[in-house]
Amino acid sequence: MLLANIKHNDQQVTFEQAVKIGLGRDQGLFFPQKITPLENLSELLAMPFVERSGIIISHLLNGEINVADATAMIKNAFEFPAPLANVTSNIYNLELFHGPTLAFKDFGARFMAQCLSRFSQDGKLTILTATSGDTGAAVAHAFHGIDNIRVVILYPKGKISLLQEKMFCTLGGNIETIAVEGDFDDCQALVKASFEDQELRQEIGLNSANSINISRLFAQVCYYFEAISQLPAEQQDKAVISVPSGNFGNLTAGIIAKVLGLPIKRFIAATNANDTVPRYLATGEWKPKTTVATLSNAMDVSQPNNWPRVEFMIEQGWFDKSLLSSYMIDEDLTQMGVKELYQMDYLSEPHGAIAYKALKHEIKEGEVGIFLGTAHPAKFKESVENILGELISLPKELADVAGKTLLSSEMAPEFAKLRAYLTNQ
Ligand SMILES: *Cc1c(COP(=O)(O)O)cnc(C)c1O
DSSP states (O other): OOEEESSOTTOEEOHHHHHHHOSOGGGOOEEESOOOOOSOHHHHHTSOHHHHHHHHHHHHTTTSSOHHHHHHHHHHHOOSOOOEEEEETTEEEEEOOOSTTSBTHHHHHHHHHHHHHHHOOSSOEEEEEEOSSHHHHHHHHHHTTOTTEEEEEEEETTSSOHHHHHHHSSOOTTEEEEEESSOHHHHHHHHHHHHHOHHHHHHHTEEEOSTTSHHHHHHHHHHHHHHHHTSOGGGTTOEEEEEEOSSSHHHHHHHHHHHTTOOOOEEEEEEOSOOHHHHHHHHSOOOOOOOOOOSSGGGOOSSOTTHHHHHHHHHTTSSOGGGEEEEEOOHHHHHHHHHHHHHTTOOOOHHHHHHHHHHHHHOOTTOEEEEEEOBOGGGGHHHHHHHHTSOOOOOHHHHHHHTSOOOOEEEOSOHHHHHHHHHOO
């Protein structure tokens, strides 16, 4: 079998099963049992984004989906580019925010929607997901209008920006949104509890679309290849990649790309004050603290649920731990990052700025630095304007939703309430 539950290796599944189930027994994550490096790397890097990505996906799936089908799915999912912008001599930003919801999560969510529409049986399917902001928008837009799929999205009430909320709580139709009176970890706990309830799972055909779903990670692997392919040839083996991290899905995907043979030198995992991982790497102790709210709210996660996958690749000997460093960027430094980039004529936002600051701190001579631009600056308009003391304009996607009415319901963070809601409709 292609994938196994990393907590219980005896639970082995196909990609199709893993996508449908989402989470394995005992909340274990699914992960490939083996990753074989790609061949003909330089040929691959010379290919266009969509074609190359189809090959990567089919290879990762060990042929469970053939190259032609994978390419067709990717073509529907990746309808927008991932340009590598040169910020200053040896520093680049991989702009992952040109999709419909202006954040990198469009890549994973749209590919997952392709997978589920391919795999969907006649039965009922309910997507239940928790979001700290951007996943919700990406999932809602990716699935909006797919009639046989019901989508329920939980988010922490009052803890995401109004514009973020407007992007996914105004769609209606098959998209239902719930503002939970708690933080993101409460939302995530509700989703986990729902998945543990076998009866509920069966009754409504439960599926998760948050970053634990393996299909999302595989899609994200593709843009790391796209980043390296856009570097001048002589720089392609010198890249250090800084990833602004919350749930650590993006970093997991980057490490998979490296395991596949992409010549990334090393990774920096940049966090905000929710710094469970940097502290863990420094002390060896896993001690999550209470989640705190920051300017980079999509990274306000103190129990990153993709971290076990990173550990798994280290334990298997696929990835050398010394090639990962992790750094916490506080609110002052975040604001400085946005300002510094602006002085170089590059408009960014808090998440990207965190990755930039961590990169600046760690990059050595002779290296090329790439930081991931995970969101469009206009998505965090209020913070960016406050930091820069200047007004910035809204792109069309955001201007369109600003005037729409919120359709969300509200709920206390209690599983019994959520269960009743899910089964009552
Ligand atoms: C989700 C998100 C992140 C964090 O990504 P993970 O894969 O959860 O680590 C960073 N920036 C933005 C804008 C996000 O939406």
